[in-house]
Structure formats: C-alpha cells, structure tokens
Amino acid sequence: MDIDDAGGDDGITGIFARESSYLDRYVQFGTASGRVLSVSFPETPDEEAAEDHDLFERIFDYLDGIEDDDFSDVEIALTVPTDQRRVLEGVREIPYGDQINVETLARMTSGIDHTDDEDLNLVRTALDENPAPLLIPDHRVRDGPSAAPAAVEQKLRSLEGL
Structure with missing residues (x-):
C-alpha cells in the first residue's frame, strides 16, 4: 500500500x-x-x-x-544495507503499545543469530541508523538505541505506555 x-x-x-x-x-x-x-x-x-x-x-x-x-x-x-533492512522491517511488526528487547528482535530477523555479539551489534546499528523513527518504531525496542532524540523517544514510549 x-x-x-x-x-x-x-x-x-x-x-x-x-x-x-x-x-x-x-x-x-x-x-x-x-x-x-x-x-x-x-x-x-x-x-x-x-x-x-x-x-x-x-x-x-x-x-x-x-x-x-x-x-x-x-x-x-529504506536505503540501508540488506541486513539492516531486515531488522527495521521486523521493528515495523512490533504492535502499538508493545515492546521487545534487542535479543528478541534478533530472533525475529532472518539471518541474524541472537547469540552472536556481532549480529546483536548489527541490530543496534540498524536501530541507531533508522531513517524513519516513529514510522519505524524503534522506541518499542527497550534496550536498543533510537534514531530519535532521547527526549522524543521517551515521549513516544510514554504515549504508548511503555
């Protein structure tokens, strides 16, 4: 659509x-x-x-x-590397008002090993370099970075009761 x-x-x-x-x-x-x-x-x-x-x-x-x-x-x-694209597409699947952690996001992402430190860093990098925070709701990943400023991230989390 x-x-x-x-x-x-x-x-x-x-x-x-x-x-x-x-x-x-x-x-x-x-x-x-x-x-x-x-x-x-x-x-x-x-x-x-x-x-x-x-x-x-x-x-x-x-x-x-x-x-x-x-x-x-x-x-x-999304004009990001393929691995980061898969991570960010996974973030888009997190429903409003829900939150997950980086490890869970890694588990949800094909080709990413949630036990591999390099893969977990790739997930964090994808979140940090997210080109469209809010529309790709990285604020729903509780222990990962957000591409939005910290004050904005906190207000988005508060808005959704996270």
Missing part, C-alpha cells in the same frame, strides 16, 4: 514539517514518489519545508493520543 492509500499524498516529493506541542519540536519528513525517505525531529524545520501533507493528520492523531496508529501501511524507502 502506498502513502496515498494510507491517507497521504502519493507522488509528492519534498520536505514537510509541522510543529508538535507534545514533542516540543517539529516533526519533519522527506518524501519522493509517495514514499517516506526520512523522519526527523528538529527544533527548527528546514527552510524549504511545507506544512501541508495528509500524513501529518495521522501523525498528529497518534501524538495527540486520538489514534493508536502503527503506520505499518506507510511506504518507506
């Missing part, structure tokens, strides 16, 4: 930002051909950023506690 089917603007390319009073910063994302390329939480948005994108309605319903959205139907253009 593409962003258009998920309530977004299919085919729109650009940078979009809107201020979140809950996060005390902006939610900013970039899109190309209807797919999200990145999500960030700057204190000041990109000068080129537009405020109008349908995906914001879902994001702000989530942040305002109106909707328990997992964003699993939003297409994300």
Whole structure:
C-alpha cells in the first residue's frame, strides 16, 4: 500500500514539517514518489519545508493520543544495507503499545543469530541508523538505541505506555 492509500499524498516529493506541542519540536519528513525517505525531529524545520501533507493528520492523531496508529501501511524507502533492512522491517511488526528487547528482535530477523555479539551489534546499528523513527518504531525496542532524540523517544514510549 502506498502513502496515498494510507491517507497521504502519493507522488509528492519534498520536505514537510509541522510543529508538535507534545514533542516540543517539529516533526519533519522527506518524501519522493509517495514514499517516506526520512523522519526527523528538529527544533527548527528546514527552510524549504511545507506544512501541508495528509500524513501529518495521522501523525498528529497518534501524538495527540486520538489514534493508536502503527503506520505499518506507510511506504518507506529504506536505503540501508540488506541486513539492516531486515531488522527495521521486523521493528515495523512490533504492535502499538508493545515492546521487545534487542535479543528478541534478533530472533525475529532472518539471518541474524541472537547469540552472536556481532549480529546483536548489527541490530543496534540498524536501530541507531533508522531513517524513519516513529514510522519505524524503534522506541518499542527497550534496550536498543533510537534514531530519535532521547527526549522524543521517551515521549513516544510514554504515549504508548511503555
């Protein structure tokens, strides 16, 4: 399903930002051909950023506690190595309000050995380099790093009761 089917603007390319009073910063994302390329939480948005994108309605319903959205139907253009892609695809399967640990995520990921320190480091690296935190909810992995700023990660965890 593409962003258009998920309530977004299919085919729109650009940078979009809107201020979140809950996060005390902006939610900013970039899109190309209807797919999200990145999500960030700057204190000041990109000068080129537009405020109008349908995906914001879902994001702000989530942040305002109106909707328990997992964003699993939003297409994300993952331009990361294959091993990291598998890890991040696993993160997208963690339901709203649930949390797991790095070892469990490793067990869920094909080709990853949950007993191998190098593989566990690969999982942590994938979480740390996650291009789209919130849409790829790394805040649901309790003992792993998040690509979101610590204050944002904590607010997302709090929002979901984690």
